[in-house]
Each structure stands twice: as C-alpha cells, then as structure tokens.
Amino acid sequence: MLRNDDQLAQWDRENFFHSSTHLAQHARGETPTRIISTASGVHIQDRDGTRFLDAFAGLYCVNAGYGRHEIADAISEQAHELAYYHSYVGHGTEASITLAKMIMDRAPGHMSKVYFGLTGSDANETNIKLIWYYNNILGRPEKKKIISRWRGYHGSGLMTGSLTGLSFFHNKFDLPLNNVIHTDAPYYFRRDDRSLTEAQFSAQCAAELESLIATEGAENIAAFIGEPVLGTGGIVPPPAGYWAAIQAVLDRHDILLVADEVVTGFGRLGTMFGSEHYGMKPDFITIAKGLTSAYAPLSGSIISDRVWKVLEQGTDENGPIGHGWTYSAHPICAAAGVANLKLIDDLNLIANAKEVGAYLNATMKEAIADHIHVGDVRGEGLLCAVELVAEKANTTLFDPSRKIGPSIVAAMLERGVIARAMPQGDIIGFAPPFCITKAEVDTVVGVTVDAVKSILG
Template sequence: MLRNDKLDQWDRENFFHPSTHLAQHARGESPTRVIRTAAGSHIEDRDGNRFLDAFAGLYCVNVGYGRQEIADAIADQARELAYYHAYMGHGTEASITLAKMVLERAPANMSKVYFGLSGSDANETNVKLIWYYNNILGRPEKKKIISRWRGYHGSGLVTGSLTGLDYFHKKFDLPLAQVLHTTAPFYYRRADRAQSEADYVASCVADLEALIAREGADTIAAFIGEPVLGTGGIVPPPEGYWQAIQGVLRKHDILLVVDEVVTGFGRLGTMFGSDHYGLEADFITIAKGLTSAYAPLSGSIVSDRVWKVLERGTDENGPLGHGWTYSAHPIGAAAGVANLKLLDDLKLIENVQSVGSYLRQSLAEALGDHPHVGEVRGEGMLAAVELIKDKEKQIYFDPADKAVARVSAAMMDQHKVIARAMPQSDILGFAPPFCLTREEADTVVAATQKAVKSVLG
C-alpha cells in the first residue's frame, strides 16, 4: 500500500522493540505492523486488517478493547490532576479508592497494596521487601529466592533471574546468585510416562525438599510461583500440587509470593488464582488485569504478617527507603477503578467461566486427535495447544523447525486470528479478552484447526 508517511522507515531506524530479532527487523526481514484501533476482542492495523486478538495483547485487555468508561476516567483524571507522587503519605482520590477496591477483592489475609507500573517492578519490590523483612527479624542470611523452571516473573535483573526461561538469561549474566530454580509442575512433559499425577507431585515436592536441604532452610527467604504457569506454557498444576508445596514452605518458614500478574482479576474464573487453588500468600503480584492495560499500573499486595514486620522496621530505622516516581500514578489508578467497576458490572468473570470452558472443550474436540497435537489444556480464559512431532513416541519438534511460529503466523496471516507462539516450546497459547463470545471462540477454534492442518498436515 502506498503511503504519504515514513512510519515504517522511522520504525526501523528509531524504535527499539522488546523481544524482537533486532537485526532482522532493522533489515526489513520481519514486518512492521502499526496497530491503529481496537474494539471488543478485535484489533485493526493501519492497512485495514482486522484481527481477533485471542491473546488480549499480552494477557492484558481483560475487559476488552474500546471501553469508553475507562477512557473517560483517564481523561477526567488527566484534566483534574495528571500527576502527583505518593511519597511521604501523599495520595489521590483514585489511588486510595483503588487500594481499597483491590483489598476488598483480595484474600482475607492481605493487608496493604503498593502500586508500581509493571509486573517486573512489582516483583522487584517484593524481593526488596522480603530482604528487608528478614533483616528486621535478625535473619541476614535468609535471602535466597526459589523460583521454578519455565516460570515467568519479569525481565529485570532480579525478576529476569526469577524467570525460569533461558531466553531471558542468555548473554545477560543471569540468573543472579540469590535465585534458585526448582522443578516446574509440567505433568505432560514428565520424563517417566508411567508416573501418576500423585507420584509426579510427590517428585516435585521431593525436588524442592532436596534443594532446601542442599542450600539450608536458614538461607532461603521465599518461593515464587504463578498459580498457572503462563509464558512457560500455560500449564495448570497437577491436582494437589499447591497444597503439597505450601506444606513444605510452612515447615521451613519460607514466604510465598504468588505472581498473579496473569491470573489476577478473573482470568481463572475466580477473582484471584489464590482463591482458585487455595493459596495463602505473603505477597501477591498484580498488574495486567488491574487496569486491563489501559494505563500502566502494577501492585504488590502484602499480607498482615509481613506488614507488621515492615511497620516495626520503620519504627526502628525510619522511613522505608523504597519508591518509584510513578508509584500509584493517578491516571493509572483512575483506569484501575473504572476497570474493576466494569469487571463487576458486566459480569465478565461469569463469562470467563462459561466461554472459557467452551473454548477449551471446542479446541480439544477439534484438535485432540490430530497426530501432531499432544495436549489441549487450560483453565478459565486460558488455553494451550501443545504441538508434538510424534505423539506416540513423545518426540518434540526441533526448534529449527519453528513449528509453533509457523502455525501462529498462518493463523494471523491467513485467518486473521492472533494466538501466541510461546517461547522455548511448541505451544500455541490463548488468553482472550473476557468479553469473548461463543461465536468468536468458534472462530478461534476454526482458525487453529485450519492452521495446524495447513502447516503440519
């Protein structure tokens, strides 16, 4: 299409894209796609291509695109007060109201919410507070954090270390020494195919116990995990996993950080994943669903028992030396207030329960018997299709085949449906907006079935 602007050229010459093959993009070997507008479950680029976004951006746009109520709240807040800081007891009507709304929805043992901008900085906050907590309790050696392979917790120095994907470590000198990794609860990819779910959970617990014994419980401060593995493959845990893991953590006085950046505010069909799996967290990380990504905002929700120690710490040492310039930014907070109201008013979590289940069931019926589909899984408005080279022999595609990338590209280019090729895997991921209809779910399933057939046979 001929244009009278140079956006494509400016993009390649000036814009540093995240998670992108920089050289290929700069050379023009990968496309520049400029998104112009969006509504409901669809986005549209400036070439007029309209796509059903079955990944809600990056699991973000829970309430759907184009919600005027949130846009109006942002505009009203910007006109009244575009910015003021939250340091030294300052606040805004929006930030204070949103904190109350979050705590009303959070599990009963949670006490306060600290607002940041992204899930990454929220997990950085969590780790700093965990270290502070143990220093106040006179346990300066109790600082290591256990994460899980295939977990995703951010892209910073500590949070990139917590992330259990080599893609985020390679050539970055990560992970840092304070971070340890244990087994991911990925039952489908178990080494022993004869192992029952109960036996597999027991082996995950044994791996964790062995790690704690090797390092010493007096050196381990916390364990971090997503209720459902997200970027690592959209993997719900085996039955009984979280109950068993929590038992180990309690025995060794290890704090639990529940990363709900993806699962918070309804994606599993409950307000929090902690509710869904019976988790009693010391910290809960929130971000994407807090504002449905209409404005940047994240949060660290702190439990009663941690908060009491933080208060003691400031009595002993003065004000807490932690803060971000944009913590509790009023525009983000105003978006959050309007977003959570919409979540309730439109009964979107109820839609997650019904349409999410329908989407997973329909994917399983359409693709479950395909020779290159190993598993269809998910929970709430999350689903995944695991591709495999040989289902009977459990042989995976070679990464050089780029099987899942080719399938997701076919879905987008040929069928105008966006699914995500999950990193370091042959997994096709789905995390649609909560307003997805059954008819739209049918479109997603049909596109997936056609793309898998056209690419893999």
C-alpha cells in the same frame, strides 16, 4: 497488506527499539512493521484496515476488552483534574486510595496493604526487596535466597529476569544473579516418568523442592515465587494437589510464598485470584495486567498481615522505609484501575471468563486433540494451550529449528486470528479478553484447526 516502504515504517526501523525482536532483521526491513490503529471488543485493526480477532488480549492484558469508553473517560477526567502527584510521605489521591480499597476488598482475607508500581517486573522487584528487609528486621540476614521454577516468568529486569526460568531471558545478560535458585516446573505433560499420576507427580515436585531446601539450607531461603498457572512458560495449569503439597513444604521451613498473579489476577481463571482458585495462602501477590486491562500501566504488590507487621516494626526501628517509585500510584493509572474493576463487576466478566473459558478448552480439545501431531490441549479459565509434537506416542518434540509453533501462528494470522507462539516449545497459546463470546471462540478454534492442518497436514 502491510507496507514496509513508507515513512512511518522507516522511522520505526530507524528509531524504535522493540521488545523481544530480532533487532538486526527488523532494522533491515526483513520483518514487517505492523502498526495497530484501532480496536473494539476482541478485535484490533491495523492502519491498512485489516481486522484481527485478538485471542491473546495483547499480552494477557486487555481483560475488559478493547474500546471501553468507561475506562478512557476515567483517564481523561483524571488527567484534566489532576494529572500527577506522588505517593511519598503519606501523599495520595482520591483515585489511588479508592483503588487500594477496591483491591483489598477483593484480595484474600489475610492480606493487608497494596504497594503500587507500573509493571509486573517492578512489582516483583519490590517483593524481593521487601522480603530481604523483612528478614533483616527479624534478625535473619542470611535468609535471602529465592526459589523460582524453571519455565516460570516473573519479569525481565535484573532480579526478576533471574527469577524467570526461561533461557531466552538469561542468555548473554549474565543472568541469573546470585540468590536465585530454580526448581522443577510442574509440567505434567513433559514429566520424565510417564507412569506417574498427577498426584504422584505433584508429590515428586514437592519432594524435589524439599531436597533443594535441604541442600541450600532452610535458614538461607527466604521465599518461593510461582505463578498459579505457568504463563509464558507454556500455559501449564498445575497438576492435581500441587499447590497444597508445595504450601506444606514452605510452611514447614518458614519460607514465604509469592504468588505472581500478573496473568491470573482479577478473573482470568474464573475466580478473582488464582490463589483463591488453588487454595494458596501467599505472603505477597503480584498484580498488573488485569488491574487496568492495560489501559494504563499499573502494577501492585499485595502484602500479607504477617509481613506488614514486620515492615511496621522496621520503620519504628529504622525510620521511613527506603523504597519508592516516582510514578507509584500515579493518579491517571489509578483512575483507569478504578473504572476497569468497576466495569468487570458491572458486566459480570469474571463469570463470563469462567463459562466461556470452559467452552474454549472443551471445544479446542474436541476439535484438535486427536490430530497426530497434537500432544496436549490444556488450560484453565480463559487460558488455553495446544502443544505440538513430532511423535505422539512418546511425546517427542519437533526440532526447534523447524519453528512449527511460529509457522502455525503465522498461518492463523493470515486467517485473521492472533495467537501466541510460546517460547521454548511448539506451543500455541490463547488468552482472549473476558468479553469473548462462544461464537468468537468457534472462530478461534476453527482457524487453529485449519492452520495446524496447513502446516502439519
């Protein structure tokens, strides 16, 4: 049992501002303080000794698995040798330079350089600043609007929270800001016209994007940002032909593409990048979680050849570029990244993600797709989602006040498995570490089935 009456829990309620939390309930002690103490492989353990199979890898983060001494040792060695130095005015460290080389060796061939940050949010802030700089250098000061998608997730800062297409991240924050506009999500399961094939729905999404561009004016639109697979918006793989159709529209109107690969980068789909998986040709790739398996905070903006040439031109004309973070390319974080990417290669974890991910999605579908309240089982690689509905025939959703998704996730937690109740829908999400085995997948699927039956019969 979790304890709420001890000093540590009291300190937590009195001092700790938690992310995405009902602040008043937590401060009053109405929600538990769960203190995690140890972890190994795909399991975490709280301070009371209760062990959980983490089928969401923290927050899509711990790709290499918990307890990897190779990464921990690299962090320790770097901290003892050189704990910090900045990356301003041409400075670097062995770790940061090596990691940049390793990233570019893995990135699509038309990419040129990587800029380091700490989180996916700040990496997308960097992307937008550089996109605006790019168009100013090209003499197009009006070309500044960014198109994002409803249900997309790109961060929770001011600009990145605006790009995010989930109302939870906008309400009462005066977001979205100007210069951000949203188009429809490629959410085939929730399409209005049930008669459409996937290819027809993709064509409809592209046509809606084309119409939005015509309304706003292509001369005013700088970029389109999208996750290869929608993550927090419901774990939604794109329908057939989607990215090819979108890419054609962007190319026709000279609009840059930002592929937000914070979730998909470094192997989650069974390929190094989601861009590669879907044949995208981005001008920016946002990376974070899988870069270090979250053993240390690190993100990156990978920049294409064509954008880089304009950035160089800008500094020839205007002097050093006015952008930087104090902790960019932090050597401890970079050392974690080097060890993490090497470990992923050495253990062949991307191949395991592809094989076991296919097994997860097939096994989950076979086990639960026929349930009267399961509307959709979908996924790609080591991403999987189960969407619950009130009426299967017409995909009627449950009343959100019933909190069906959170109730099922809570029932799974009682049975020792961590899944995620995704926002804006009764959707159960899975994104386990790449080291998960088929036997562990069987446990996840079995617990999911039991939990669904316990709540919905």
